[in-house]
Every structure is written in structure tokens, then in C-alpha cells.
Amino acid sequence: MVSKKIELLVGLFVAIGIAAILMLALKVANAGIAGNGETYQLYAKFDNIGGLKVRSPIKVGGVVVGRVENIKLDQEDYMPIVTLEIYSNYDNFSEATSVSILTAGLLGEQYLGLDPGFLDEELDIGVLQPGDFIEDTKPALVLEELIGQFLFSQDSED
Amino acid sequence: MLEKIQSLGHNTIYIIAGLGRAMMMLLSAIVQVPNPKKGWPLLMNQLFSVGVLSLLIIIVSGTFIGMVIALQGYTILVGYGAEASLGPMVALSIIRELGPVVTALLFAGRAGSALTAEIGLMKATEQLSSLEMMAVDPLRRVIAPRFWAGLISMPLLSAIFAAVAILGGHLVGVDWLGVDSGTYWSVMQAEVDWSNDVLNGVIKSVVFAFVITWIAVYKGYDCVPTSEGISRATTATVVQSSLIVLGLDFILTALMFTN
Amino acid sequence: MSENLVEIKNLSFYREERCIYDDISLNIPKGKVTAIMGPSGIGKTTLLRLIGGQLKPDSGQILFAGQDIPSLSRSKLYTLRKKMSMLFQSGALFTDMSVFENVAFPMREHSRLPENLIEKMVMMKLEAVGLRGAMHLKPGELSGGMARRAALARAIALDPELILYDEPFAGQDPISMGVVVRLIRDLSDALGLTSVVVSHDVPEVMSIADYIYIVAEQKIIGQGTPEQISEMKSELVQQFIQGEADGPVPFHYPAQSYKSQLLGEDP
Ligand SMILES: Nc1ncnc2c1ncn2[C@@H]1O[C@H](COP(=O)(O)OP(=O)(O)OP(=O)(O)O)[C@@H](O)[C@H]1O
Ligand SMILES: [Mg+2]
Secondary structure: OOOHHHHHHHHHHHHHHHHHHHHHHHHHOOHHHHHOOOEEEEEEEOOOOOOOOOOOEEEEOOEEEEEEEEEEEOOOOOOEEEEEEEEOOOOOOEOOOEEEEEEOOOOOOEEEEEEOOOOEOOOOEOEOOOOOEEOEEEOOOOHHHHHHHHHHHHHHHO | OHHHHHHHHHHHHHHHHHHHHHHHHHHHHHOOOOOHHHHHHHHHHHHHHHHHHHHHHHHHHHHHHHHHHHHHHHHHHHHHOOHHHHHHHHHHHHHHHHHHHHHHHHHHHHHHHHHHHHHHHHHHOOHHHHHHHOOOOHHHHHHHHHHHHHHHHHHHHHHHHHHHHHHHHHHHHHHHOOOOHHHHHHHHHHHOOHHHHHHHHHHHHHHHHHHHHHHHHHHHHOOOOOHHHHHHHHHHHHHHHHHHHHHHHHHHHHHHHOO | OOOEEEEEEEEEEEEOOEEEEEEEEEEEEOOOEEEEEOOOOOOHHHHHHHHOOOOOOOEEEEEEOOEEHHHOOHHHHHHHHOOEEEEOOOOOOOOOOOHHHHHHHHHHHHOOOOHHHHHHHHHHHHHHOOOHHHOOOOHHHOOHHHHHHHHHHHHOOOOOOEEEEEOOOOOOOHHHHHHHHHHHHHHHHHHOOEEEEEOOOHHHHHHHOOEEEEEEOOEEEEEEOHHHHHOOOOHHHHHHHHOOOOOOOOOOOOOOOHHHHHOOOOO
């Protein structure tokens, strides 16, 4: 009933379709390497997160090491708590690591920059464990506040 | 006034009755034990005429749409010095929206109309009746393989569309306008998420495939068996499935991409 | 009298408002050729579809081997239909298959015969209707008469108990007409199949049928063996078998009077 030619073409069609899905998954979304890999959570509390969003990248020296998983307000002191989802192959951050909210370019997306501190056993600075809070945080720079500060300092100089 | 209310009632009943018939048809067509020996060749033939024959138009339009998006995107982004974001811009607009939707519209025009016309003509020439008289259920023999073929083909076509569109965007953005190839891919990879973007796009295309194929086979099966009836049914397939796809796209987007 | 394969009792059927059959009863004896004649548009095709279960009557019973067709469930009806087949007025060949595959289709669907046997049987059926040479043509490449003979070959493919022929002689030249007449007769005589033939061709029907029903005006107006029919006194019957335009059988579809319509009067 079905000619060989039709079977061949249908097979080819399905193969191309699957190849396209694979390309979207691997080459476009990079799911195989990072997206679906093992991760662990860290937390950080900021004064102000500016324009940080869920799924914003977390970078160390420009390399993506994870993504923002969740942002919520602390019920007690009303400060934003950010949940960081870090890829498990980067599991050696020191407790002295600092995290700041940075902006890519002048108007670009905001992302989290990690600045890994040193491990020092004498000073009792160990490795961050999953679920730990990063203590050293620098809030986002908000343009309006910067301008306000600038004007204020100009005023006081006069 | 009374007449208007009456005609409203009439139309409502008419629409609901049609929906009911369409539902019954689909249920009796697909809820049954498949018979691999007979069903497989039928499905193959339909995958060929529904899927393989739609491949060319999908690849050509995908390439061009990717190229146009890259060109437009570049001219906008370069004003902000943000041409590095060309990759994610092309990829996200294609994967989330244009891939599923444009494929669906093309599919409705290319394969949906052909399905309706073919089934309608089989009805008009009494081929469906003669199947019934031969104790072969036309729902099973004619409708079911076409429905499954549509449901399988369209998501594949949609993925192919997205892939060639992103390559088309690469062609214009990188090879012509000079965006760095590494940047194009790496920024794209950083921004595009497998489950949020790619998977949601695939879900969209499966939903669209279901709706279009259903409308197409139902319109053919339910048509008035004359040349005029068939031409009306074919038009109705294209118009109705396009409108429903656009409406559904809005709803799905609202559900998927707003927090 | 031999037993009846199909018995129709007090059947009434309406198309929307219009009455097609008003309380008719007829029997189709087993193993015989029964002919149904009547003016065009009177509902002969409709009757065959009623027997096949494709239309449901408004009232009355249609018994096939004792089972009431209109009240059967879908799956029972499909089982029953394996015992019958129908030659459609339009032929209704599957346009996406060759003639060979069309004839092989019912065999492949309903028998577990090996492919080489099916091939031989298809050849036999096609030989019987004189189309063995046209085996590989598509229905679109056949002439009208050839298409009807191919459809005939498909209808008799499985030698079912009951075959309903809707106008088997239409569009045939005298030679193939003779072949088809003999074929139908032989199927009944040799294999004991029951045939229902709908036709307008009076001499052929007279030569082939064991029993004839003539329908007109929603009723059966005459019935009997060919001899009885040709000797019938009824004006209606005589007009029909003699083919006269003037007579009690209306040649026209029901309408207001010709004169009043020409003059544009309201009906
Ligand atoms: N689908 C339909 N809807 C409404 N009326 C129909 C339909 N099909 C047939 N009819 C009407 O039913 C009547 C009987 O039709 P049928 O096809 O049974 O006639 P017939 O006796 O087979 O005629 P012919 O000898 O020309 O084939 C016709 O008058 C026709 O107008
Ligand atoms: Mg007829």
C-alpha cells in the first residue's frame, strides 16, 4: 500500500523535525549543558533589588553560574530576599563572597554579580553550604537616587 | 425585537449542535483500539500529504521571517548600542510567537484546506457512504489517520520553522550585518530557556495542531455534498481555524508568559 | 414460497415535509432477483439506503434475516453490513486507488486471505466485467460505463448474501449490458445470492427479475413476476412499462400549474 518513496520521505521529515527540536533545545536554549543540570540554592538579602527579575543571570567575572530563582519580601523587616540557583559544579564559594546587583550596559538588563572571596581556615571562613545566606550584599544602583545624591552633594558644596 | 431574540436562540442552538457533532465525530474517530497493520500505512500516506508536502512552504517562509526579524531587530537595537541582543530577540520572538502562529496559519491554508476539500469530495462522490456499506467505518478509515497525521506533523513543522528562522536570522545578523557569531549564539543561549520558551512554544503548536486538524476534518465530514458546499467548507476551515488560532494564541500567551 | 431475506413492513419515510414512502410493505425472497422500478426521483435509491441502514425510516420495520435494521446499534449494523453490498448509482469508486485496489479493498478489509489469493480473486471479478485490462487505471481514467462495471466488480467481490444494485445497466453498451445481465443472473442462480435491482431498463429487468415491484406516488402500484406485470390491467403499470409520457403517472416533479407559474400568479 505505501510506496518505499513515501516511507523514505516521511522518515526524512520526522528526522528533520526531531533535529530541529534538538537544535532548539541544545543550540538555542542550551538545555543540555546548564538548564537541566543539578543546582543548589543560596540566599541573599538586599536593601533594594532595583530591576532584578526572576531568571536573571548570576555571573562571576562575566560567566553565568546560575539564575535568580525567586524574589520575595522578608515578612519581618520587609527587605527583599533573593533565592539564587547556582549550578552544582560551582560549589566552592567562600563565606566571604559578596553579591551585587549590576547592570549590563547603560540601560541593559540587571543581573547578579558574585565576587568570590577567599577561603581562609585560620580566620574560620569556610565554604557556603546550600541554603546559606550570603551576608555581604550591595544593593542595586537606582538612577533616581544617584541623581538625587549628586544634586544634594552639589548643594552642600556651595 | 422578538425576532432578533429568536434568531439569537436559533444561532446558539445551531452552533452548539455543530460543536456537539464535531465532538462526537472526533471521539468516535480517535477513541478506539488502533489496528497497527491497517492503520500504519494509512497514517504514513497522510503524514506524507499533510507533513512532507507542507515542508517546502514552511522552510521558505521560516527563512524569510527569520531574516526580516533580524533586519528589523538590528536597526532598532543598534540605536541603543544593544545589537548583541539580536540573537535572543530573534530567538524569543520566533520560538514564543511567530513559529507556532505563522506555522499554524500556513498549515491551515496549505494542509487544512486540502483535508477539508478531500474529505468533502469523498462525501460528495459517495465514497464515504460506500465505505459505510462495506462495513468499514469512515471515521476510522478516513478521519482518524488524517487527524493523527495533522497532530503529529504540525509541531514538527513548527520546530523546523523556528530552527530555519533562527538560522535565517543568523544569515542576516551575522553574515551580512556583522554581529559576532559567538555573541549571537551565546547571548541567545543565556536568554532562551528550555522549559519556559521552547517547551511552551511546542505546547502552543500542539494545541494549534489539534484545533486546526479537528476543524479541517470536521468541516469536510459535515459539509453539504455539492461543489458549492465543499468550497464553503474549505473557506470556513481556513477562516475559522486562523481566527481561533489567533484568539487561542492570546490566551495561551497570557497564561504562559505573564507572571 | 421461499423464505424472505428482507421484509419491509409498513414503512413510511419523509424528507423534511415531503413524503417519499407512505406505509409500504414488500418482501425480498432469498436467492432470487427482485427488481424495483419506478419513475425517476420516486425514491428507489432511498429505499436501498433504508435497507442498508444509512437512512432511518420515520416508522415501520426493515427486517434483514429477522433483525430490525433501524433499531440496531452502530456496531451490530456494521456486522450486518458485512453480509450485504451495494452498487452505488454513481459508482463511488475510491479515487485514490487503482481499479485493482478498489476491487481488492473489501477482500483486504474483511477476509484474512493471503495476498496472492486476493490477487487471483480480483482478476476473476475483473474478468467477469471485462475490465482485467484496465486493472491499473485510476477511476479518473475510466469512462462512465467502465467505472460502473468496476464498481460492480467491487460490489460482488465478497459474494455477499444480499447485493443491492442501483442502476447496474445505466451507461452500458448493448454488449456489456448483456454481460452484466448474465452476471447478475448467474450470481443468483449459481451462488444463491439475493439481488435487488433498481433499474429503468424495462426489457432487461423483464428478462432478469424473478419478481418485480413498481413504485410510484409513495406506494407500490404493482407487483408480480414479469409475466404477471406485463399482463397487468392497471393503467399506471402499463404506462410505465410502455414508456408513455401521458398517463396517470406524473412525469413532473410536484409543482404548481405550468400556466399559473408562467403568468406569474401566486400559487
Ligand atoms: N439528501 C436529500 N435531501 C432531501 N431530499 C432528497 C435527498 N436525496 C434525495 N432527495 C429526494 O428524495 C427523492 C427520492 O430520491 P432518490 O434518489 O431515492 O430517487 P430515485 O428513485 O433513486 O431516482 P432516480 O431514478 O433518478 O435515481 C427525490 O425526489 C429527491 O428530491
Ligand atoms: Mg436513484
